[in-house]
Amino acid sequence: MDQERNMKFMQIAMSHLPEAKQLMEQKGIELTMEDVQPLLNMLMNVMNDAYELGKSEAEDQG
Secondary structure (H helix, E strand, C coil), X not given: CCHHHHHHHHHHHHHHHHHHHHHHXXXXXXXXXXXXXXXXXXXXXXXXXXXXXXXXXXXXHC
């Protein structure tokens, strides 16, 4: 994964973390940063897959 893009994805993920944490806490689930790390990794993979899909589709149209 491209390091610069990875950093941008991490910034996006972290900007939504408070909302996700609040939703979990409303369900009675407390999260630590240790708990969140696997979720962040999964989200980063999803964002990278979506990026690659969009890039591939743009190349197919070009």
